[in-house]
Amino acid sequence: MGKADFLSPKAISNRIKSKGLQKLRWYCQMCQKQCRDENGFKCHCMSESHQRQLLLASESPHRFMDHFSNEFKRDFLELLRRRFGTKRVHNNIVYNEYISHREHIHMNATKWETLTDFTKWLGREGFCKVDETPKGWYVQYIDRDPETIRRQEELERKKKHELDDEERSARLIEEQVRKGREGKETEETPVFTELKRESEEEKVAFNLGASSSIAGPSKSSAVLSGGALKAAASVKRKEPPSSSDSRGERKKKSALEEIIEMEEKKKKKQQPVKTDYWLQPNIVVKIVTKRLGEKYHKKKGVVMEVQDRYGAVVKMIDSGDKLKLDQNHVETVIPAPGKRVLILNGLHRDTEAVLEGIDEKNFSATLTLDSGPQIGKRVDIAYEDFSKLA
Known part of the structure; x- marks a missing residue:
């Protein structure tokens, strides 16, 4: 009997049956063939092509x-x-x-x-x-598309710059307030001297005037106090040596304060301010972000290149993969004592040193400077301000 025509009911029925999903129990994955019923699957398993495919699979399953x-x-x-x-x-x-x-x-x-x-x-x-x-x-x-990662890093960098601008404006306001307070403190304050008589023969005169005839206890006391103040002023004018000495002492004191303030300002200028960026080439860092998955989490790599101060190209030590990361995604690595490190921030920035010991209570380490003008000097540096050299 010949094959059914294309538009015959039998051919249409066959196409409808083979179009959709069939039962998984009658599917052969090795041959990638779907059988319609149990009899068809049995005939397929007995076929030569299926047996040959099984022999191939048994050699390297x-x-x-x-x-x-x-x-x-x-x-x-x-x-x-x-x-x-x-x-x-x-x-x-x-x-x-x-x-x-x-x-x-x-x-x-x-x-x-x-x-x-x-x-x-x-x-x-x-x-x-x-x-x-x-x-x-x-x-x-x-x-993990590079374009998507780049867009996310740009958004994070913009947010970070906005926060930095807010911090700068807050620091500027605090500095202005501090300068204003210092200016008020340095203003001259009135100096009160004790009322003394140079000689016992000198008389103190109270000019009460015509107001003494006015009745009332409150007004008479006010007039007496006014007269006493005038007498004190007259006596004060008659004592030029004592007043000049007190002014001289006051001027000397203010000059001393100015010298102390100038020294403090010089010390502040000499001390380098820590920056918010610390990445340097040829240091070992540890990945702390979980966005890259468990494959790279807590793994170590070497900084090959620093980009825009806050980004870096890191080469993984284990796999050799190269990743572009932000400094918020990594942290410094503390080596064993005796290993060489690089100071990343503070007074001895960009100076190589040797790790001598670790102070776990103060979260710092003792380093011996191995380069620079102060070579051989021992300093205490915080954990986050140095990292192992590759």
Whole structure:
């Protein structure tokens, strides 16, 4: 009997049956053939092509399994990136959309037994952020596209510059307030001297005037006090030596204060102010951010190049990968005593030294300077101000 025509009911029925998804139990992953029923699957297993494919698979089973696993992982992540982006989504939703495609790779042919194992593996390898909830496992794709990372770094750098501008304006306001307070303190204050008589024969006159005839105890006391003040002023004018001595002492004191203030200002100028950037080439740093996944978290690398003071190109020591990171994503590395370090901030910036000991209570270390004009000098430097030399 010949083959059914293209528009015959039999041919249309066959096309409808083969169009959709079929049962997984009648699918052969090695031959990538879907059988319609049990009899068809049995006939396929007895065929010569299937037997030949099984012989090939038995020679190197791991190669075939790794190939199918890589294909499954690649298609799954591509669907997650294209369909959901970086949104947090349930793993079953992604998996159901993935298996709706007729030509998909079945999980039975991969090295993962269940979807939960595959989800945990994605989290361990750093492809996705995974978390377990009472409703099941959720996945979130980590976009490592260089253009996306560059945009995120630019946004973080802009935010940091805005914060720096706010801090500068706050410091400027504090400096102006401090200068204003210092100016008020240095203003001359009135000096009161004791009322003394140069000779016993000198008389003190109280000029009460005509106001003494006015009745009332309050006004008479006011007049007496006014007269006493005038007498004190007259006596004060008659004592030029004592008043001049007191003014001279006051001037000497203010000059001494000015000298002390000038010395303090000089010391402040000599002391270098710590900067908010510390990255230097040829130092060892440790990655502290979790955005790159568990593969790079807490791993060490060498700074190959510093970009825009706050960014650096870091080469990983273990894998040799090169990453572009911000200084907020890394921290300094403290080596064993006797190793060479580089001072990154403070008075001895850019000076090489040798680590002598660590003070855990004060979060600092004792270093012996190995370069510069003060070579051989011992200094105490905080943990964050030095790092191991590569």
